[in-house]
Amino acid sequence: MKLELSVNGRVHHAEVSPWRRLLDVLREDLALTGTKEGCGEGECGACTVLLDGEPVNSCLVTASQCQGRELLTVEGLAAERDGQELLHAVQRQLVACGGAQCGICTPGIAVCAKYVVDRGALAGVSDDAARAQVRELLAGNICRCTGYQLIVEAVVAAAREVAPDAPTAPTGGGPR
Amino acid sequence: MTEYLRPRTLAEALAARAAHPDWLPIAGGTDVLVSAPHRPAPKGLLDLWRLPELGGITEEGGGLRVGAGVTWLEVQRDARVRARASILVDAAREIGALQIQARGTVGGNLATSSPVGDSLPVLLALEAELELASTRGVRRLPYPQFCTGYRKTALAPDELITAIVLPPLAPGAHLRWRKVGTRRAQSISKVMGAAAIYVDAGVVRRATVAFGAVADRPVRLAAVEAAVAGLPCADASAAARAAVASSISPITDVRSQRDYRLLVAENLVARFFAGLDASA
Numbered sequence: 228m229k230l231e232l233s234v235n236g237r238v239h240h241a242e243v244s245p246w247r248r249l250l251d252v253l254r255e256d257l258a259l260t261g262t263k264e265g266c267g268e269g270e271c272g273a274c275t276v277l278l279d280g281e282p283v284n285s286c287l288v289t290a291s292q293c294q295g296r297e298l299l300t301v302e303g304l305a306a307e308r309d310g311q312e313l314l315h316a317v318q319r320q321l322v323a324c325g326g327a328q329c330g331i332c333t334p335g336i337a338v339c340a341k342y343v344v345d346r347g348a349l350a351g352v353s354d355d356a357a358r359a360q361v362r363e364l365l366a367g368n369i370c371r372c373t374g375y376q377l378i379v380e381a382v383v384a385a386a387r388e389v390a391p392d393a394p395t396a397p398t399g400g401g402p403r
Numbered sequence: 404m405t406e407y408l409r410p411r412t413l414a415e416a417l418a419a420r421a422a423h424p425d426w427l428p429i430a431g432g433t434d435v436l437v438s439a440p441h442r443p444a445p446k447g448l449l450d451l452w453r454l455p456e457l458g459g460i461t462e463e464g465g466g467l468r469v470g471a472g473v474t475w476l477e478v479q480r481d482a483r484v485r486a487r488a489s490i491l492v493d494a495a496r497e498i499g500a501l502q503i504q505a506r507g508t509v510g511g512n513l514a515t516s517s518p519v520g521d522s523l524p525v526l527l528a529l530e531a532e533l534e535l536a537s538t539r540g541v542r543r544l545p546y547p548q549f550c551t552g553y554r555k556t557a558l559a560p561d562e563l564i565t566a567i568v569l570p571p572l573a574p575g576a577h578l579r580w581r582k583v584g585t586r587r588a589q590s591i592s593k594v595m596g597a598a599a600i601y602v603d604a605g606v607v608r609r610a611t612v613a614f615g616a617v618a619d620r621p622v623r624l625a626a627v628e629a630a631v632a633g634l635p636c637a638d639a640s641a642a643a644r645a646a647v648a649s650s651i652s653p654i655t656d657v658r659s660q661r662d663y664r665l666l667v668a669e670n671l672v673a674r675f676f677a678g679l680d681a682s683a
Contacts, residue, residue, distance in 0.1 A: 228407055245407035246444040248436065268437050270589055272502055281476070281505040287436040288506070291407050292429070292450055339501065366588030367500025 230294055234259065235303025245291035250274045252290035253300060261301040261334050265369070272368035275335035276300045282339045284367075301334035304341055316385040317341050326381035328372035336368045340382045349386035357383045406447035413456035413536065416449065416563060421538045423447055424560035430457075430472055431506035433499065434515050457510065457565060460484060465571035468534075471510025471564045475522075476501070478509065487572050490580035490597050494525045500588040510564040516550045516620065519592050523550075523621035525580060526567060527613030528597035534566040535559075543568065546621075553619040575602045579675040583667050592616050593659035594667045598675040600631075600639075605680060607631045607639045612675070617653040617668055624650040627672055636679040644673040 232239045234257065241256045250267075253259045253276070265273030267286045274285040277299040304315040317340040320326070327333045343349065343364050349357040361382045362375070370378060406426065410416035420428065426447030429435055451457060457472030460481050467483060475495040478484055485492050498504055498512075498521045512522045513533060523546070532543045537559060549557050558564065582595035596614040600607060610631050612624040630646035631639045653664035 244405055244444065245448050246405045246439065248439055251440075267440070269433055269499065269503060272500070275502055278506075282502045283506045284433075284502045286439075287431075287433045287503075289429070289432060289436065289439075289448065291448065292409075292432065292452055294409075342501075363496075363588075364501050367502045369589075 228291060230290060232257070232290065232293055232298065233296070234298045235300060241290070243290050245289060247290050248286055249276070249288040249290045249293055249298075250285040253285060253298075259300050259302055263331050263334055265331060265335075270367075270369070271332070271335075272339065272365075273332050273335040275338045275368065277338060277342060280342070282342045299338070299341075301338055304337060315341055316388045317344055317382060320381040320385040320388070321378070324377045324381035324384060326373065326378040328370075332368060332370040332372075336365065336370065336378060339365055339368050340385065343382065344386045344389050347386075347390040349383060350390045354383060357386065405444045407450065408447065409450040409452075410454060413454060413563075413565070416451060416454060417536060417538045417561075419449055420563055421561040423449070428514070428563060430508045430511050431474065433503050433507040434511055451510075451563070463568060467569045469509055469567050469569065471508060471513070471534075471566055473509050475504035475507050475509075479504070488525075488529055488569055488578070490525045490528065490578040490599075491522065491569075493580040494522050494582070494595075494597070497521060497582050497587060503589075509567060513546075513549070513564055513567070514556070514558065516554055516556050518553065518618065518620050519595075519616045520621065521582060521592065521595060521615070524595055524597040524613040524615045527621055527623055528578075528599045528611045529569050529572075530599075530611060531570075532568045533564055534568060535562045536565045537562040541565070547623065550620045555620075572599075573601050575608070576600070577602060577679060581671050581674070583671070591658060594653075594664050594671065596668065596671045596675070598672075600676065600679060602636060602679055605636050607634050607636060607676070607679065610639075610643075610676075612643070612672065614651060614668055614671075616659075617651040617664055622651065624672070626650040631676060636676075639676040639679060640673045643676045644669050647672050 230241045263273040265271035269284040269287040276285045279296050306313045361379045426449045427445035428449045430451045457470045459470045461468050475498045478495040512520045577600040579598040582592050584590040584592045598612045600610040612627045615621045626646040626649045627643050630642045647669045655661045
């Protein structure tokens with residue numbers, strides 16, 4: 228089928244089988260290789276993208292289901308200002324805190340963290356509660372290098388940067 | 404080549420389902436797309452994601468009607484579900500992780516009806532009914548009549564699951580849920596259970612107890628329910644525990660062992676009925 232895909236605010240055209248995974252179409256047809264394949268079974272989160280603003284595993288979505296919807300991949304996280312690339316707060320903080328090693332999980336973590344941070348989910352809660360929430364909300368993003376500590380710190384730091392005291396929007400999760 | 408159709412209305416979806424019973428209905432796809440590259444492509448996809456009539460949570464007869472297309476993240480965000488069916492929210496938070504909860508739907512968990520489907524013991528304990536629709540009409544089935552065996556359901560080839568209906572919660576209800584697995588997120592359960600325990604004046608009037616991963620399908624524990632009915636709260640925990648072994652016969656498989664599952668189920672049931680007086 229002919230497909231019109233809106234990715235990072237740009238419309239792309241592709242001819243795909245309706246059964247093809249979004250992950251494959253992003254990487255192979257659109258050459259957006261920032262999105263990584265880890266497990267291919269929805270366990271690891273490396274392939275996380277935002278679909279209509281919500282985090283999904285792109286290995287568990289068909290590209291056909293994304294027609295007419297908005298996609299955001301790791302390539303779309305940074306903004307552009309005066310011809311300069313301006314990294315999103317989660318990207319800057321992952322760098323600043325050292326929240327990355329081999330890098331396979333990083334794009335998925337950055338995308339999922341953007342969702343968490345931009346919703347203001349961590350605003351108005353203590354740092355300890357914020358760390359616990361990040362651990363629950365990012366539980367679907369597996370990292371085999373870092374031990375998570377610096378990733379969690381980076382996400383909390385990014386949240387403080389983006390929304391120092393914005394009201395808390397329901398994200399799911401929350402204190403147990 | 405796989406065909407693809409995204410119906411705009413339920414009527415259109417039901418007509419397509421009747422015309423193409425061999426097409427795969429797909430909503431979030433979190434189950435049917437696992438290992439998609441290694442599976443034969445289906446003949447067609449009937450894309451139900453965000454079909455308006457399958458969305459939304461509404462009040463109905465004092466209870467709640469939850470559309471089959473509602474995601475687990477939407478379940479968590481709904482204040483009415485939190486207030487009246489807290490254990491459905493608890494289960495929703497432990498289905499996969501955020502990415503799965505944002506995409507997986509109530510109807511999808513039911514359609515697969517795996518013995519380890521995380522929401523299913525909750526729906527059994529809450530005595531939810533399924534609403535099934537086809538071009539022939541609409542019918543309602545309680546879950547025990549819907550799931551007829553290992554991943555087998557009573558869904559007709561021309562039917563779609565359109566909603567679940569949760570009856571009004573009777574007074575004095577204590578709702579319980581617990582999933583046991585290797586980690587809270589992502590891992591498939593070794594054992595999970597849910598209970599609705601109705602207490603009045605220090606006595607357990609009635610209880611519904613349901614478990615997953617202890618039989619070929621999610622099941623109610625009839626012997627446990629019978630053992631506790633009419634007992635003072637203080638005696639319920641021990642009586643419930645003693646009745647578990649005669650209720651279930653779990654198997655040993657890659658995820659766990661028979662003896663472990665039985666012991667965990669006994670411990671969970673005992674815990675469900677413990678402290679009912681204190682938390683009344």
